[in-house]
Amino acid sequence: xxxxxVALVGNPNTGKTTLFNALAGMNQRVGNYPGVTVEIKKGRxxxxxxxxxLLDLPGTYSLAARSPDEMLVVELLLGECAGERRPDVVxxxxxASNLDRNLYLVTQVLELGIPVVVALNMVDVAAGQxxxxxxxxxxxxxxxPVTPIQANRGxxxxxxxxxxxxxxxxGPPGRGASFPEIFDRELAALDSHLDRKVPPFLVRxxxxxxxxxxxxxxHDRLGDSWTAELTAARRRLVEAGCGVPEMEVRSxxxxxxxxxxECVRRPEQRPLTWTDRIDRVLTHxxxxxxxxxxxxxxxxxxxxVWAKPLMQLISFGKDQMSELVKSFMxxxxxxxxxxxxxxxxxxxxxxxxxxIMILFAFIAVLEDCGYMARAAYLMDRVMASCGLNGKSFIPxxxxxxxxxxxxxxxxVIENRRDRLATILVxxxxxCSARLPVYALLIGAFLSPEQGYAIWVPxxxxxxxxxxxxxxxxxxxLLLKRTLLRGETPVFxxxxxxxxxxxxxxxxxxxxxxxxxxxxxxxxxxxxxxILVWALLYFPSAVPGGGNFDELTSKLDDQLDEVxxxxxxLKESLNRVEQEKAEVERxxxxxxxxxxxxxxxxxxxxxxxxxxxxxxxSVEPLEEQLKQKQREWKAQSWLGKAGKTIEPLVQPLGWDWxxxxxxxxxxxxxxxxxxxxxxxxxxxxxEADDENFTGALGKTLQVEKRDDGGKAFTIPVVLSIMVFxxxxxxxxxxxxxxxxxxxxxxWPAFTFVYMTVLAYLGALVVYQAASWIA
Amino acid sequence: MDRDxxxxxxLALLLVAAATSYLGWTWWKSWRKFGSGGCCGxxxxxxxxxxxxxxxxxxxxxxxxxxxxxxxxxxxSLEGExxxxxxxx
Numbered sequence: 001x002x003x004x005x006v007a008l009v010g011n012p013n014t015g016k017t018t019l020f021n022a023l024a025g026m027n028q029r030v031g032n033y034p035g036v037t038v039e040i041k042k043g044r045x046x047x048x049x050x051x052x053x054l055l056d057l058p059g060t061y062s063l064a065a066r067s068p069d070e071m072l073v074v075e076l077l078l079g080e081c082a083g084e085r086r087p088d089v090v091x092x093x094x095x096a097s098n099l100d101r102n103l104y105l106v107t108q109v110l111e112l113g114i115p116v117v118v119a120l121n122m123v124d125v126a127a128g129q130x131x132x133x134x135x136x137x138x139x140x141x142x143x144x145p146v147t148p149i150q151a152n153r154g155x156x157x158x159x160x161x162x163x164x165x166x167x168x169x170x171g172p173p174g175r176g177a178s179f180p181e182i183f184d185r186e187l188a189a190l191d192s193h194l195d196r197k198v199p200p201f202l203v204r205x206x207x208x209x210x211x212x213x214x215x216x217x218x219h220d221r222l223g224d225s226w227t228a229e230l231t232a233a234r235r236r237l238v239e240a241g242c243g244v245p246e247m248e249v250r251s252x253x254x255x256x257x258x259x260x261x262e263c264v265r266r267p268e269q270r271p272l273t274w275t276d277r278i279d280r281v282l283t284h285x286x287x288x289x290x291x292x293x294x295x296x297x298x299x300x301x302x303x304x305v306w307a308k309p310l311m312q313l314i315s316f317g318k319d320q321m322s323e324l325v326k327s328f329m330x331x332x333x334x335x336x337x338x339x340x341x342x343x344x345x346x347x348x349x350x351x352x353x354x355x356i357m358i359l360f361a362f363i364a365v366l367e368d369c370g371y372m373a374r375a376a377y378l379m380d381r382v383m384a385s386c387g388l389n390g391k392s393f394i395p396x397x398x399x400x401x402x403x404x405x406x407x408x409x410x411x412v413i414e415n416r417r418d419r420l421a422t423i424l425v426x427x428x429x430x431c432s433a434r435l436p437v438y439a440l441l442i443g444a445f446l447s448p449e450q451g452y453a454i455w456v457p458x459x460x461x462x463x464x465x466x467x468x469x470x471x472x473x474x475x476x477l478l479l480k481r482t483l484l485r486g487e488t489p490v491f492x493x494x495x496x497x498x499x500x501x502x503x504x505x506x507x508x509x510x511x512x513x514x515x516x517x518x519x520x521x522x523x524x525x526x527x528x529x530i531l532v533w534a535l536l537y538f539p540s541a542v543p544g545g546g547n548f549d550e551l552t553s554k555l556d557d558q559l560d561e562v563x564x565x566x567x568x569l570k571e572s573l574n575r576v577e578q579e580k581a582e583v584e585r586x587x588x589x590x591x592x593x594x595x596x597x598x599x600x601x602x603x604x605x606x607x608x609x610x611x612x613x614x615x616x617s618v619e620p621l622e623e624q625l626k627q628k629q630r631e632w633k634a635q636s637w638l639g640k641a642g643k644t645i646e647p648l649v650q651p652l653g654w655d656w657x658x659x660x661x662x663x664x665x666x667x668x669x670x671x672x673x674x675x676x677x678x679x680x681x682x683x684x685x686e687a688d689d690e691n692f693t694g695a696l697g698k699t700l701q702v703e704k705r706d707d708g709g710k711a712f713t714i715p716v717v718l719s720i721m722v723f724x725x726x727x728x729x730x731x732x733x734x735x736x737x738x739x740x741x742x743x744x745x746w747p748a749f750t751f752v753y754m755t756v757l758a759y760l761g762a763l764v765v766y767q768a769a770s771w772i773a
Numbered sequence: 774m775d776r777d778x779x780x781x782x783x784l785a786l787l788l789v790a791a792a793t794s795y796l797g798w799t800w801w802k803s804w805r806k807f808g809s810g811g812c813c814g815x816x817x818x819x820x821x822x823x824x825x826x827x828x829x830x831x832x833x834x835x836x837x838x839x840x841x842x843x844x845x846x847x848x849x850s851l852e853g854e855x856x857x858x859x860x861x862x
């Protein structure tokens with residue numbers, strides 16, 4: 001027999017997931033803003049030789065479901081959710097500092113006929129506001145057990161587990177709020193009209209929820225036969241002064257006031273809290289926006305500054321590994337695959353791991369301290385101007401980390417059109433996969449090492465993120481004026497209290513992002529890199545016989561030898577010159593020392609000549625090597641395909657190599673960096689410790705086109721970054737759009753419109769920047 | 774081609790074949806998961822999760838214009854009609 005099931009329900013941001021993690025020992029993501037959980041999460045709770053399944057449900061203010069995440073809660077509580085049985089106990093978590101509003105949902109849950117346990121959370125926050133709750137008195141009034149807890153500190157959990165275990169198998173609780181007599185009469189009449197085919201709880205919701213989910217559910221089951229009766233019943237209720245849905249709100253709050261009158265003590269006046277004081281600045285229409293912009297600038301600048309030492313370390317490790325492989329393997333396809341394919345490609349992507357982890361650390365801090373909800377509030381005006389509201393901003397902000405959870409977070413949006421519009425524009429937000437592309441190009445071409453001011457990298461990166469937001473807003477505006485026309489709903493969002501971010505939560509988020517990135521690099525990116533390498537390596541035969549690999553290896557060895565000899569020669573020359581100076585100091589005319597000094601002078605002349613020859617031979621050798629590599633790459637399968645598409649990307653300032661790297665990055669954007677690493681891995685410049693993008697960045701700076709011109713100029717770099725800011729090079733995003741919309745049309749639409757937008761954006765930027773330059 | 778070169782070529786081709794198979798398998802898995810309507814998404818999120826384009830005069834749009842149960846609309850005050858706190862923030 002399976003374990004009993006306990007469903008955890010409550011208003012958004014009351015600590016459900018924190019309690020779930022504490023009870024079930026899980027590590028589900030928590031955040032200090034409403035709407036973090038949009039799916040059911042399962043865990044198992046063990047208590048004194050017994051176990052029960054705990055389900056963490058999305059937060060909801062009422063069982064009058066409107067958004068998909070709320071519908072999920074109702075379905076599960078009614079036992080209508082496919083694959084899940086009806087819970088044996090409902091564990092309702094309520095915020096003690098906001099009790100009345102939280103009890104509204106509890107009064108509805110009491111009518112389900114399932115045993116209910118109330119967890120009174122945040123009693124410490126309530127006490128800080130001068131609110132005290134007599135939980136025993138409240139329990140008597142509600143008719144269900146009430147246990148005070150502090151989920152974030154793990155207090156009261158043992159007592160709660162015991163209470164839940166006792167409630168399993170108990171009888172249904174008593175009904176909470178009572179409605180006017182006429183309502184009960186209409187309810188009985190409707191129930192009889194429906195021939196008792198619908199559970200009593202649903203009949204009640206059907207009568208109360210005007211335009212709600214229940215109407216759709218009953219319509220799916222019984223057709224339209226009941227609609228006339230329902231409309232008549234609602235009309236009679238209005239005529240009797242009991243119009244729905246207002247009557248339900250009035251009745252429930254009246255009952256809640258009665259229930260809490262004796263057991264809740266509140267101060268006469270609500271005290272001014274730190275949250276109120278901080279909000280005066282952070283939600284101010286002018287100061288709030290300025291603080292938001294400043295915060296964003298700090299985040300993006302820090303990504304460059306703080307990550308630098310770690311990135312240098314990874315880059316150094318990558319180069320050392322490459323040298324190690326070269327030292328014990330003779331030149332050949334496998335050595336090329338390991339060094340030029342896997343190490344250069346995957347290693348080139350892994351270099352950006354510190355930046356990604358820092359970005360996620362900032363996101364976690366902003367989420368956990370409660371700032372995200374304020375950011376959404378500030379952005380409501382901007383969102384409203386394009387027909388969306390602040391609720392759309394949370395999914396958009398989540399998309400900065402990754403578009404996949406961002407798109408899933410749109411389930412909190414009630415209005416279908418707004419939800420679809422948000423899904424379609426969410427991929428325009430710059431996600432962490434774009435960060436390596438931006439960081440590579442900004443680090444190589446717009447860094448202080450290139451003569452730019454220290455703030456330029458941060459501002460450029462911020463500008464790219466801002467570009468995504470601006471274009472997303474404009475596209476949403478267009479969609480809401482054309483395909484998805486509809487009214488802008490009113491934005492209502494609960495502002496959570498500010499709190500000190502939990503170091504554990506921040507670390508958990510960083511570790512999770514790092515883990516995901518490494519897994520991605522070790523699977524999808526690794527496989528893509530091997531494939532790209534093969535396309536670039538084969539066929540490796542030189543026209544007229546021979547092998548490019550052997551040819552370039554020989555030239556490479558020759559070059560390495562010459563490069564190695566130059567410092568040795570310089571050192572020897574230095575030593576001989578010193579010796580000559582010492583001999584000359586003590587030499588007398590005609591002495592042995594003078595003869596020796598003369599012979600040393602001749603040796604110096606020979607060494608200087610040799611050094612000059614060596615130094616002079618480096619550049620032609622390098623050029624010869626590069627020429628051979630260019631020929632090799634151009635005749636490879638990737639090169640031939642690149643040459644075919646080159647006319648298409650030439651207006652953007654790209655050559656075939658950039659075009660192919662962009663094309664290869666369809667599965668994941670990071671593949672662009674890896675592909676560039678492979679394409680440019682041979683003939684790279686010396687690793688520069690001062691340049692954190694390492695050898696690849698250095699190589700791109702000096703790389704030339706086939707026609708001899710510089711391959712990467714500032715207009716080209718801007719054009720590539722704008723393309724990646726706007727394109728939809730992510731198979732996972734398209735797959736999740738398909739899942740959320742249940743249609744192939746919308747992912748196809750998203751891919752096409754974003755690709756066209758990215759191409760046009762890159763074209764305009766390149767042409768305009770070239771004209772200015 | 775000497776033995777070392779042949780061995781290197783063989784191993785490199787083996788890795789390329791493995792990478793190609795992995796990519797193909799990943800795509801096939803994604804196609805099965807998302808292409809057939811979802812193995813878990815649809816069931817777990819309810820029928821209304823499926824966002825479809827709705828003509829402007831449909832029931833959906835009319836529904837969106839109405840004040841919700843317990844939810845504030847632009848025409849309601851924060852305290853509700855009879856002084857009650859709203860059901861939703």
